[in-house]
Amino acid sequence: MRIIHILNHVQEIGNGIVNVAVDLACLQAKSGYEVAVVSAGGEYEALLELCGVKHYHLNQSRKPINTIKAAIRYRAIAAEFQPDIVHAHMMTGVILARIFKGRKYALVSTVHNEFQRASLLMGLADRVIAVSKAVQDSMIRRGIPEHKLRVVCNGTLGSPRTRQIQDYLPLPLQHPAIATVAGMYQRKGIAELIAAFEQIASDFPQAHLYLVGNGPDKQLFEAQAEATSVKERIHFEGFQPEPQRYLISCDIFVLASHRDPCPLVLSEARETGTAIVGTQIDGIPEALDNGRAGLLVPAKDSHALAEVLVQLLSSAEMLQEWKQRAKKNLERLSVARVHQETMTVYRELITE
Template structure:
């Protein structure tokens, strides 16, 4: 099958980029011809190393740029005889929709950021993939027909991005609590600061590590500096690979207010962390609804502090939740994601063509 993924860019900054890159590389390993059209970025070299041709399509939301994007996409589809177009963001879907209609090619859309109002436009797809059950339910409420909506739970274990990464744990001050993610309000970092302030009063040896960057980094650093626990909080900043920090951490925390299906939980579970996550969006599903990680209400620093304290009271509890993180972890393999996505593709292709592709 000849597959064209279209997304706004291939920079490391966004989770949807990681998911699209992981999927594209996994599809190549399954024997398919894959192309990625975007404005380019950090992952282009990795894509090319995996036999994926990268193509240029502007995603600027201005009429002249959109017209050029439409013409470019039409040209690529014709030149490479594309069977499936897979759009990963709203602008990508809007660009792809008329060309796919004109050329009678199925358009698959993946809803990565369901919390955005524009996610409704992902319903333009012939098939719409939701990255978790909660996202699927939300898209049904937005009017996407159940007949064309499929849930393919995010997973990233075994991805090409992980090849050659360091397996050496970072040496962290123990007991260590780790957050990895973008520094903006949706991730609930201020809640974590407030919870850690409470925790630190009883567990003065605990240390909090913040890995990641974002528009609120300086604001969060100033807020942390006012806390009595300030000396026990380390801002690591952005890193190419946070996995060694996960390997070295005792507890991984994701206190998000909204998070459709964060890939970082796959990585934290793979690293064997004891995990605490907020019970919002796709987080419970990725944590086996509390069997593979502890769940706390979002926007509730007191509940988060209580759960962290419960773990820190006993190293045996942390060890127990480390073991529990491995429960049914095979569900988070990228190969499973790729195979389920291909099933969605086949369901969207006219029967005669599907038979031809299978033979």
């Protein structure tokens, strides 16, 4: 089987879509398939080459003249590589792949961010992979035919991008340490996390909050933190190429998202055995075994989040219990399982 993955770039910036595609491409190549990635390039090109994945450079920026150039370039790539499967991970890629599809190959797409209006374009594919049951249900409501949809939940454990968890060195964080690893976007609930921390900070004077990640709303959150009375205990750590070091070092990991289809960071947090608090939205409950592997609170509710943090910080027994719960049932969070289920989707199409 000859497989092309098409996405905007392969930069090492903590982008979950890129991470999923790179993991799949590497595991498929290691399994003996002919695999290529088509993108504008980035740091992961070296890893792809090491795993035996061919990389084709394609700039998909949405400027009129570049769109024409991209179409011509993509057609030439497809003619040279002659794929059986083209797997599109972003909107521009699925359009390009559909235009030149004909009967040459089967087209698969993955809906990573179904809350984006343009995600309906992923329905142009022959099969549409949803990264959680919540995403599948949402896409059906929005008009994607149910027979096209398949659920392949995200998982990162055993990723070729990362080392074994025991190989990461812990960080000298101030304890108790509360951390998040997330893009600095409003939808990631950073504002609510800061507000919740401010509510509990006086009762737990040793507690510190670590915010790991970059993004366009970072300055807003920095200004919010600066206006609190505990600004010296709120740490903006920026993008970290090894966020696992924060996960293994913190006492509580929080993901306070307003929208999140199936966040990869939750599988990474669970592997480290930190206590986890997540919001009851989209694919987060699925990633936490519907509340068995992490505590769930309503989205956009800093008071509810603060209450749970107080409970965990007030009881060493409760904190330890949720650390143990996080590490149960990790098998389903592996990249090997994602690879196998994705290959099943491909084979369905090829044998039709």
